[in-house]
Amino acid sequence: MLEQLLIFTRGGLILWELGNALKGSPIDALIRSCLLEERSADAAFHYDAPAGCAAYTLKWAFDNDLGLVFVAVYQRILHLLYVDDLLAAARREFSRVYEPKRTSYDDFDETFRQLQKEAEARAEEMRRFKQAGRAPAAPGKKQVPGAASRGSGKQRSSGGGGSGKDESDGYPGKGRRSENGSSNGHENEIKPNSRAQNVVVHGKENGAPRVDAFDVSKLQKLRSKGAKKTDTGGGGCKAAKAEPKKIAKKNRVWDDSPSESRLDFTDPVADRGEGPEVVVADQGESMMDKEEIVSSDSEGEEDEEVGNEKPGTKKKGWFSSMLQSISGNAVLEKSDLRPALKALKDRLMTKNVAEEIAEKLCESVATSLEGKKLGSFTRVSSTVQTAMEEALLRILTPKRSIDILRDVHAAKEQGRPYVVVFVGVNGVGKSTNLAKVAYWLLQHKINVMLAACDTFRSGAVEQLRTHARRLQIPIFEKGYEKDPAIVANEAIQEAKRNNSDVVLVDTAGRMQDNEPLMRALSKLINLNNPDLVLFVGEALVGNDAVDQLTKFNQKLADLSMVPNARLIDGILLTKFDTIDDKVGAALSMVYVSGAPVMFVGCGQSYTDLKKLNIKSIVKTLLK
């Protein structure tokens, strides 16, 4: 049964509600982490009340014309088929009753109960019909992941994308569309018998590394793992986390060559006293501090768009659509939006935005525009363009303050050093950008210390040592073949002793699929609890950015022993000068992780570090 159904305006006022009080604040969580994050095209949203007292699933529908949102909340263990149906029906009925200034709609109670009964009846019929049709194929569907909670009975293109990924996970790779109905039918059948089974199915769903990566709800769920881990996450296909015994770290051998006995080629004290390196006195202001001159070229409407739109809308006739755009009475339908959205999506993809992200964004914009009345003298394409621009601005605007200097001061007051850990895959520029950040901090009179926790790559410690010498800052190193987590721990203690304000920790690059390395990283982060976990990603990466960030976040959450795992707090975008206007990687990364871009590396010298200029990125993306 539905726990609650709410109708509220986009401005925040609740117009009508029916149901019991909810634990926690699921609606606020829905708005903050889903609707405002441009994930409104998702099928459903899962919410765990704090202290684990309740788990809800939320579904929603928009009425974009009147600016209303309809949200249905029910317990996660139930699989109610009729919710989407009910939401659509409620939307129809309510839009008839709605008046702008009216704030109480008690008479809607009756209408709603009626609708609910009808919807339930329809769902019952459908279920019986499907059961009869698919009974022979029923057994063997138990292994299907709990698709029910994700869009029961809905045919969505995102479902198709997800099923592709499921195939790679080794599940019976059937098209999701046909599965939905049957799996629901089946699960409803087994519902009275075994609730536990449903829970296990959910466990599988939670455990399977979901790479349709927009489940920010899952991200938050990962944050508040706690008790959930034991019942739902436990029975998953996660690899055994606990190693039975601690094996000493062995050299990584890539092929069958005999392993080297000694890998540490650093000469001991001998080359410490050398001084041919030029001490970097002052290379000038870091670009972080320079005002970026944004050329304000005109943002005129491109008329090529009209060309794009014409072939798609031929069926409506040019004259009538022109008339409608002038009179402004056209109600936007999905079919109208599709050509404009497709053009926008292609444009985004040529700008190197990951394909899935562009798809999700376009769907989210479509959901927010459907049913809206066109203003007069506006074309469909310009409305879509404005909506997409707003959406992009919203995504790229940071959720929290990115004022690092303020955080450093706050940590200084508390008497502890501010620890930043740089993580990322191989070769993205962690060490180089670490030096740039150190340079910038030095320019603001902050004491920096470097910690060389990349104990794997040859020359990594020397590299940092050179940087430290040029910048004249202390460096904490323990050579190679040591456990990075312990090195970092000792570095932080050393920093406390010599009054350094910031500790910059360099780690080895690692691929997101490499389980033991990710475990080591997770151990480093959880042992030392840094203030900022900075993911370093290069702007040249394409669709892989999505995969990298999701897997990093996931592994960080899964492999941590504490309930509130630390996830990626910020992004450092590197090699920005090598892309001219293909700036889409920034958007992909921010969308997937929800973390803001704190720095942008745009060159290979110390001063090439700047802030992300959101307006210029949005302009470039939509040019």
Place this chain on the structure above:
Amino acid sequence: MEKWIHQIEEWIHQQPIEQLYVAFAVLVFTFVFFGLFRILRRSKSNTIVLVGLSGSGKTVLFYQLRDGSPHLGTVTSMEPNDGTFVLHSELEKKGKLNPVHLIDVPGHSRLRPKLDEFLPHAAGVIFVVDSLDFLPNCRAAAEYLYDVLTKAIIVKRRIPILILCNKADKVTAHSKEFIRKQLEKEIDKLRTSRSAISTADITSDYTLGVPGEAFSFSHCQNKVTVADASGLTGEISQVEQFIRELVRP
């Protein structure tokens, strides 16, 4: 093109001179009239903007001012609430009442840029602070307040700001004096950290207060006052007073 100009000139020369004078005078008078009208109207803007962090109670306050009750409750706003109305408590008064244009801007950080659209027309700003849950959000609130106080429009036009400590009906709510002191301390720290950075980081255009002295709201050029209220129970008399001072000079 030139033929037309020639023809027009001939036609003008043909008209009797008085008509030309009258036409010219009418034109000049219209322009002067519109100019005066716009200048006069600008100084009488009646827009009040409600800003504050997400969850501080702006939407509740909006509906309390408009209808006298927050109805069934509110959720996080995704869009601004905009309304021009006579304050609910003044409906009983007789005589011509000036409607107030009230805008409630969402507090969610992703929607911050919307504030810049509404500030140019503001006659006053009400900065709503959650006095119940104040300490965990103190830094964020201070940063937002700092941003508002250093916006060019606020400084140039000396727009008065009312810092409203909302949810004052709860037992554990902090007093407005405490909140004022905390905000002043935080803004003082922000001042030093923000002014240590050069131009690019200062998204605001002005620095606050007197350098060398601890910051206090009396250093601001525009009038900053502190008051408390409770949106849910309806004790919003100080808010209404602030609004009345601004809208009906």
